[in-house]
Every structure is written in C-alpha cells, then in structure tokens.
Amino acid sequence: MTSTELVKPKEKSLPAEVKKECENCGASLSGQFCAECGQEITSNIRYFGTVILHLLDDIFSFDSRASRTLLPLVLKPGFLTQKYFAGKRVHYVPPLRLYLFISIIFFLSLKLFTDIPAPKLPISASTEIQQSINDTINELNLEPTSSKNEEVKQRLNEYVTDIQQKSSPLLQSNSVKLAQLELKKLTKPDEFSSDDEIDYKSYQQSIADYKKDLKAGKKSSSYIRVSNQEDGTLRFDFLSAEMNKKLNEQVDILKEKAETAITSDPSKLIEEAIGKMPQLMFILLPIFALLLKIFYLFSKRLYMEHLTVALHSHSFIFFIILLIEMLNELEGVVIESFPTAADMLNTLMVGLLIWIPVYLFLMQKRVYKQGMLMTVIKFNIIAISYLMMIIFTGLAALVWGLTSI
Structure with missing residues (x-):
C-alpha cells in the first residue's frame, strides 16, 4: 500500500504541458513540436504587435552573423556565394535576407540624401529678361527703320509674350533661354559661339513644334515628343484604332505631368x-x-x-x-x-x-x-x-x- 501511495502523487505532479495534445492531429505532445505532424505548439494567433516584431526579426535578425557577413561582402569577391554553394550557411546571413535588409536601407537613404532643389520658375526671372528685351527694342527704335530691325523686334516681342505664358512652364523656360541667346547675339556678337548657335536653333525648333501642336488642336500642352509617326502620335498595328486613341490620350497626360514636374x-x-x-x-x-x-x-x-x-x-x-x-x-x-x-x-x-x-x-x-x-x-x-x-x-x-x- 505504501508503494502504491507513493506512485500516485508522482503521476499527479507531472507538468500539465506533457499531457497536452496537438491541436492539428491530436497526438500527445512532449516538446515544442508535434512528433507526428510537426506542428509547433505555439499558436500563430497572437497580438498584432507581436506578429510585427517577429516579422521584423525574421528580416532584420542580424546577430553575430552580421560581422561575419558584411566584411566578406565588401572585401572578398565571391566569398559568400562560394560558401553558400558549399553548404556553409549557418554562419552567414542568407542571401535573400541580406538583400532585403541592405536594399531597404539603401532606398530609404536615397530619399533622405537625394536633395534636388526646385528650380526657380522662369516667371521669377522674367522681369529682368523682359526689361532687357524692352531696352533692346528701345535702342532698335532709335536706329533707322529696316526690315532686319523689324524682324528682330518682332521676335523679341514674341519672346515677351511666350515668357508670360503661365500655363506652360516649359515654354516659359525655353523662351527665357532663347531670349538670352538672342540678346547675346545682338549685344555681344563676338561672344556668340557655335555652341550658342546650336542651342539657339534647338530652342527655336522646340518652341515652333510646341506652337504647331497647339494650333493643330492637340490636348497636350507639352512638346516632349513621344511618337513613332510623322504626325507626332503613337500608333501600333497590333492595336485597334480605339486602343491607339486611348494610348495617345494617356501619353498626352503623362507628357503634361512630365513638363510640369520637370520645370516646377x-x-x-x-x-x-x-x-x-x-x-x-x-x-x-x-x-x-x-x-x-x-x-x-x-x-x-x-x-x-x-x-x-x-x-x-x-x-x-x-x-x-x-x-x-x-x-x-x-x-x-x-x-x-x-x-x-x-x-x-x-x-x-x-x-x-x-x-x-x-x-x-x-x-x-x-x-x-x-x-x-x-x-x-x-x-x-x-x-x-x-x-x-x-x-x-x-x-x-x-x-x-x-x-x-
């Protein structure tokens, strides 16, 4: 009787977790994982904060492996890759986790370190340019009337009109640059180089193309050209006429956004x-x-x-x-x-x-x-x-x- 009485208390004192059953297959559990199906005892239904912490730990768990990984990554070409192929993977951060960690930090830092100041709108500099243009026109008015002078004055007046077009920052910008080159050509012809001449013709052509598109009734106010046709549109034979039309509408919207973004x-x-x-x-x-x-x-x-x-x-x-x-x-x-x-x-x-x-x-x-x-x-x-x-x-x-x- 005495021995029997001693056994019963031992059975009752067994830890409760030993008698637990697997929630998946019902087998008895004696450890952290089920011996039958392999399911973990710990429930995946947890507080949301705990789940987030575990997820971050899976991605950023850089323990002592970090020091063994980062230096070879920088100083030993191919070392980590060869070790990974050889099956020696426990001591180093896995390739995918390493990439995720570094790429996240890299792209976050790009946003922090990339500092592109917004350019001054042409209108803010237009007062000085317009004043210079007006002074030049006044000087031309004092000279004897000639067809050449009249053409120059007409161009200068067009620049003033274009510079005042608030609806198109890109037109303003290019008109300011073209006006500056025109004034340089008139006042300092000796300093007007061949490169200036190339830029001068380029700005002229761009503005002319822009105004041609507007006159043709195109919705896009941008003269950033994206086309594969002579009429300045995109057209693909494998698309229907309706699809090509929608494609050009979307391209026009993107061109307008690009013009505004680049110039503002x-x-x-x-x-x-x-x-x-x-x-x-x-x-x-x-x-x-x-x-x-x-x-x-x-x-x-x-x-x-x-x-x-x-x-x-x-x-x-x-x-x-x-x-x-x-x-x-x-x-x-x-x-x-x-x-x-x-x-x-x-x-x-x-x-x-x-x-x-x-x-x-x-x-x-x-x-x-x-x-x-x-x-x-x-x-x-x-x-x-x-x-x-x-x-x-x-x-x-x-x-x-x-x-x-």
Missing part, C-alpha cells in the same frame, strides 16, 4: 521614382539571374545558384553606394573646417566607385571559374546588357512615378 518641382518626381525602384529591382533580379544562366549555360549551375550570385552582387552594389552617400554627406560637413579630411574622403569615394566593377569582375571569375579571356568577354557583355536593363528600369520608374503625381 522635379524633386517630387524623383522621390516617386525612387519609391518605385525597390519593386522594379526585385523584378530585375531574376531577369539578371536568367542572363547569367544564359551566359553560363554549360557551367552546370542551377538557376537558384545564379540567383544567389545576383542577390550577393546587388547587395554589394547597394552597400557600397550607401557608403559613398554617407561619405559624401560627411564631406559636406567637414569640407570647410577640415579640407584635408575632405580630400581624403573624396579619394575614398573614388576608390569605392572603382572597386565596384573590379569586385564584380573578380566575383564572376571566382564563382564561375572560367579563364581570364572568357571572363573578360562575358563580363563586358553582361555589364553592357545590365546597364541597358538599369536604364530601362529607371525609365519605367519615372513613368510609374508620373502616374502617382
């Missing part, structure tokens, strides 16, 4: 475009990996391995540009008090810029292990192709940004 406050457009870049870069990454796959088709590398190369190379590029931005800001702070330190910072920034292509070349050489000549050829072709993709991505970001302003 380009910083807003740049900010919107930067805001679109993370999504577009995330689309560009697998395309770049596909480009690597094509050029190294016989390397027996899987597509995911090429994608790892793309993630590490972009993480490196973003991190270096981020460093350059920070050094540039620091240079602006110390340039007056410590000019020598500013020169050193400037030299360091130039060195970092040169290091980018050198690093990427060495990374490609070490990861794919091809000969020097083939690596040089492929690297240059890939670099040119990638630059074209970046330009296209930047244009896409600008167009997407225009739709948001």
Whole structure:
C-alpha cells in the first residue's frame, strides 16, 4: 500500500504541458513540436504587435552573423556565394535576407540624401529678361527703320509674350533661354559661339513644334515628343484604332505631368521614382539571374545558384553606394573646417566607385571559374546588357512615378 501511495502523487505532479495534445492531429505532445505532424505548439494567433516584431526579426535578425557577413561582402569577391554553394550557411546571413535588409536601407537613404532643389520658375526671372528685351527694342527704335530691325523686334516681342505664358512652364523656360541667346547675339556678337548657335536653333525648333501642336488642336500642352509617326502620335498595328486613341490620350497626360514636374518641382518626381525602384529591382533580379544562366549555360549551375550570385552582387552594389552617400554627406560637413579630411574622403569615394566593377569582375571569375579571356568577354557583355536593363528600369520608374503625381 505504501508503494502504491507513493506512485500516485508522482503521476499527479507531472507538468500539465506533457499531457497536452496537438491541436492539428491530436497526438500527445512532449516538446515544442508535434512528433507526428510537426506542428509547433505555439499558436500563430497572437497580438498584432507581436506578429510585427517577429516579422521584423525574421528580416532584420542580424546577430553575430552580421560581422561575419558584411566584411566578406565588401572585401572578398565571391566569398559568400562560394560558401553558400558549399553548404556553409549557418554562419552567414542568407542571401535573400541580406538583400532585403541592405536594399531597404539603401532606398530609404536615397530619399533622405537625394536633395534636388526646385528650380526657380522662369516667371521669377522674367522681369529682368523682359526689361532687357524692352531696352533692346528701345535702342532698335532709335536706329533707322529696316526690315532686319523689324524682324528682330518682332521676335523679341514674341519672346515677351511666350515668357508670360503661365500655363506652360516649359515654354516659359525655353523662351527665357532663347531670349538670352538672342540678346547675346545682338549685344555681344563676338561672344556668340557655335555652341550658342546650336542651342539657339534647338530652342527655336522646340518652341515652333510646341506652337504647331497647339494650333493643330492637340490636348497636350507639352512638346516632349513621344511618337513613332510623322504626325507626332503613337500608333501600333497590333492595336485597334480605339486602343491607339486611348494610348495617345494617356501619353498626352503623362507628357503634361512630365513638363510640369520637370520645370516646377522635379524633386517630387524623383522621390516617386525612387519609391518605385525597390519593386522594379526585385523584378530585375531574376531577369539578371536568367542572363547569367544564359551566359553560363554549360557551367552546370542551377538557376537558384545564379540567383544567389545576383542577390550577393546587388547587395554589394547597394552597400557600397550607401557608403559613398554617407561619405559624401560627411564631406559636406567637414569640407570647410577640415579640407584635408575632405580630400581624403573624396579619394575614398573614388576608390569605392572603382572597386565596384573590379569586385564584380573578380566575383564572376571566382564563382564561375572560367579563364581570364572568357571572363573578360562575358563580363563586358553582361555589364553592357545590365546597364541597358538599369536604364530601362529607371525609365519605367519615372513613368510609374508620373502616374502617382
């Protein structure tokens, strides 16, 4: 009886969690995970704040692995990629998490460091220009009347009219520049260079095209030209007439927005475009990996391995540009008090810029292990192709940004 009495208290003293059952399959639990189905004991239904903290921890959990990852990322081309391929992944930040962390910081910093002051509206400078034009006209009135003088006065009066057109900042801007060149041509002909002549004709043509479009009754007040037809419109044979019409209406709207943004406050457009870049870069990454796959088709590398190369190379590029931005800001702070330190910072920034292509070349050489000549050829072709993709991505970001302003 005594032994039986001793057993019962032991059974009753077992921890309650040992007797818990899995909410998924009903099996008895003896640890943090179910031995039958693998489901975790902890419920996923938690306070919203806890969920957010866990999500941020998954993305930004840079423990001691950070110090083992960032230095090789900057100083050892291809090191992290080779370690990842070799299966040594516990000691380093995973490629995708590394890219997400650095790219988020990079694009946030771009918005902070990119400071594009809004240009002065032409109207703010128009008083001085108009006064100069009026003075020139008065001087011409004192001279004997001639057909040449009359033509000049007519042009100058047209400039005044165009400068006063508040509805088109771009027309104002180009009219101011054209008027300045006209005055220089009249008052200082010896200083009127061949480049000035080229600019003069260019501004004349742009304003003439703009007025021609207005006379033709086009809705767009912009003379930024986006067309593949002689009449200045876009038309594609694979689209119906109705679709082509809608396309041109949308293009006209975007051209008007572009004119206003460029001439009034380009910083807003740049900010919107930067805001679109993370999504577009995330689309560009697998395309770049596909480009690597094509050029190294016989390397027996899987597509995911090429994608790892793309993630590490972009993480490196973003991190270096981020460093350059920070050094540039620091240079602006110390340039007056410590000019020598500013020169050193400037030299360091130039060195970092040169290091980018050198690093990427060495990374490609070490990861794919091809000969020097083939690596040089492929690297240059890939670099040119990638630059074209970046330009296209930047244009896409600008167009997407225009739709948001």
